[in-house]
Amino acid sequence: MELYLYIALFAPLVGSLYAALFGASPKSYHTGLIASGLLFTSLVSSAILLSYVMGGHTVHVELMTWMATGDLYIPFGFVVDQVSVVMMMVVTIVSTVVHVYSIGYMDHDKGFNRFFSYLSAFVFSMMVLVMSDNFAGLFIGWEGVGLCSWLLIGFWYHKESATWAANEAFIMNRIADLGMLIGIFLVYWNIGSLQYDVVFAEIHNLDQKVITWIGIFLFIGAMGKSAQFPLHPWLADAMEGPTPVSALIHAATMVTAGVYLVIRANPIYSEIPDVGYFIASLGAFVAMFAATMALVNRDMKRIIAYSTLSQLGYMFVAAGLGAYWVALFHLMAHAFFKALLFLGAGNVMHAMSDELDPVKMGGLYKVMKGTAILMILASVALAGIWPFAGFFSKDKILEVAFSSEHYILWGTLWITAGLTAFYSFRLIMLAFFGEERYKQYGFHPHEAYRFMLVVMSPLALLAVIAGWFEHDFVRLVTTLLPGFEFHTHHVELMLIGVTSLIAVGGIVTAILMYRNGPLSTKWEEHFCYKVLINQYYIPKLYNEIFTKPYGALSRFAWKEIDIRIVDATVDMIANAIYKTGENTRDIQNGNLSTMLRWMVIGLVVLLALAVAFTVGYNAIGA
């Protein structure tokens, strides 16, 4: 089984290096094909490992030593257990689809080979992240996906907005990574190891306060990658990257790394329910906060990005309340339908020559039936309608909140479920139905390549059926993760009914409101609209209170402190010495009378000193 582990892990790396060889040469299909082929190999290996793990085994290998000094010992160790194998499946399925899709999507791009090199490198990093058997290895993957995300957001590097967004994402993630790093340090100095098995076995021996700090710092790391408030703005801006990137990195895989971390570190978080409750509350807040921003946005990809943010909030609610398997379940289901949604959006963008404003579309259903159907499927799944995947996973999260008697959280999530349904179908209605507004703007939409639709179909299938395997899933992952006891059997059906009702309500409202195209522009003058379209003015605020002052302070530090104080002092001392020499040069000018005069002065001074000292000495003596 080790062999399959290594194949699953390293096949994407090989693909990436292969594509990198042709990075600067003109487009050649073989890079895309080989990278995709290798990913498929990785997928198959993961599937074999899945069946092996389902048989009750796990695989654990240690490749070699990475860092060892003092008492610190960090190997390159990898583990395939019930949690990592689920993540591996999610990552490889979505990335294989995205790879093949990208062959079509990036067809006309000059950077075709480079793109596949980055994309496969991302998958490799992600696999390292989920398969690592220690925190340091996780951090390798963690930073690796950050790097690939930077490369891919800024893929079209001639665009100012893209490179800006890339840097923003990297730096915001770095802020969170510092938290993660501190968490790792705390673990090391308190337990003496970074291996998961050792850490989780010993964690309960630590002082409650220490565990709390560990939990907090690790979660700060998670907040960056999973774009939780207040580190969220980078995710929406990251939509500057090519759409397949958004599907893979900024929807299905990388952004869920934070959730994965909390799930993986469940023995730590189980010890500190207060931190867990904070995580859940933040999650619920973000779920609603992001959903409201999605309500009014006029950028198709940003709407879906906010939706991702919102769904990540859901996952954190489950993870924070101790329902780790539920979080993982939603993570998986979400990966499928959200990636599908993004790829659909990619088709629309292609058709509309990269236009993103759904208000300028309308009636696209007639020209791109396939894409429309797939996107509707994904939206229904996202809204949580039976029997689609989102229904099973999202509903479970609401049940968790209700069962733990956190009714405010439940209420927040319940309302958000309605908002989710509404904004999803607002997008669908604006883009695919109603009047064909694109004609006014001179677009000539066309359906994407057939193979792109075909390759999306596995995701569509999974978006529909993933929820049906709930029981098998639970059986698999709860061998490793703690179970969650629901105390809601008596109201289960009612809860489902209430949730489904608001979801259907959201959909119907959206359909009715946008049946005739966009709302009147009068609404745009409204205060609420302005707050929402400006993302609660948070990016502006950050710019004013962080970015600008940092730049100003930096210039001040350089021009005023470094040059005018520190360096000027050094030069002043040097000048003082130099001037003293210059000015006292006359003493030694060789003129006998001057020198005699100086001698006399010196004599007098010395005598005076001698007298003064003698007097002083006697005074003390007496």
Place this chain on the structure above:
Amino acid sequence: MLDHILSILIFFPALAAMLGFVVAKDSIRAYGITVAAIEFVLSLWLWYAYDPMSSGMQFMESAPLIPAFGINYLLGIDGISLFIVILSTFFTLIGIASLTETRRVKDMIITLLFLEMTMVGVFAALDAIVFYVFWELSLVPMLYIIGAWGGPLRIYASVKFFLYTFTGSLVMLVGMLFMAYFYYQATGMWSFSILEWYRLILPENFQLWLFAAFFLGFAIKVPMFPFHTWLPYAHGQAPTIGSVILAAILLKMGTYAFVRFSLPLFPDASVFFMFPIAAIAIIMIIYTAMVAYAQEDIKQVVAYSSVSHMGVIILGTFALNVEGVSGSVFLMLAHGVVSGALFLLVGVIYDRRHTKLMSEFGGLASVMPRYATIFGIMMMASVGLPLTINFVGEFLSLLGFYKQSHTYTLIAGTAIIVGAIYMLAAYKKMFFGNVTNEENKKLKDVNKTELIGLVPLVILAIWLGVYPKPVLEPINNSVESVIQLMHDKAQSSEAKARIPNLSDAGAMKLHQEAH
């Protein structure tokens, strides 16, 4: 030959440099490369013959110089100095091999070979006077390189560099003389041997004064805030090769000397000054990173980034535990590789455009893709991405200091944020966007000569990031003996507590295993 390998390593380049005067101008380049290559191979042989399991000094040589004062020609290498020696020979080799300077190449190569002598000498010396002599001698070739091949302000910059560091060294020399005098008082014999000084236990107030004297010499060399202002001038005016050697090797003399002198000689003072120095290190990390962000000139960005990284090295050194000190020694090497590479890269674009202002560039990624890729890799290494060489050093340095203080480390850890800010901003200005400047449209990508220097550095940066063990293990063993020595010598209870007792830990481990 192995018995005298250190002397050979020191004096072979000097002799070769003398002979270089009679070599014809046309063949000086080949001559220089050959000499540097032989020297490099010799240093690799040194590594091969070095026993990584032994933590003490190896390949020791001793010859009396002034026996009356106990001054000996004493050389030796341990895990801490071994790799810095190799780094010195390595950088001299690639520096000469990828030299693009066209003015007075012969003088340049001869100067570099002399410089190589002084660098190896500093790191191999175990006698304080010998150390001091090489330490000061190293200023001369660099003074010449900056003063003769530098930019318009070269005279000011080189004199500032020389006088500033020289002043610090003089104070250090006074400290050394006092140290020898105390040794004489304690034992009745004169000695300048560092190894013998190690055995001397000084009262804490003596330690404090001596520590301060040594500190001034080292701090200016590193350079530590607020003694760093000579560095931007030196880098700003120095030719590429000068900056490369300065950043990669010469700055390491200061940090190396902290590990070689300050820590084991003055354990109590090291603990006493731990937090003030950590505070300076934090200022270096954050403040110079901000200054780097404000720069308009790419070379100044790299120059200030050096100071910022040196802050992390200092922090790791004063963690006073194996993790931190090993990390800081490793980071010395890592920073050498990365900053050396970055200065070479800046040289590449300067040779083409004769400007270093970032506003002159933009969009270079499409004109010079290979250059952009190598720059990108080195930038990521500088930012400390895992699996690059810098990460290992930074991670261990910060991890080590975390044992001493949570808060300081949390603040110092912002290094990973502020470092990313100035580097990414600089990269964006230079490489991203559209090519707006006509002159940039026809720039040629990196050529073979430049690749000779850059490719090995890229390989090193990644190889040692993925597999640091061959280097980290010998470092670790030697650092362990330094820490143990410090613990044994420490007198104050605080110092005993702050510096871990490894023999205890070792005994405990054995104890646990027995159960």
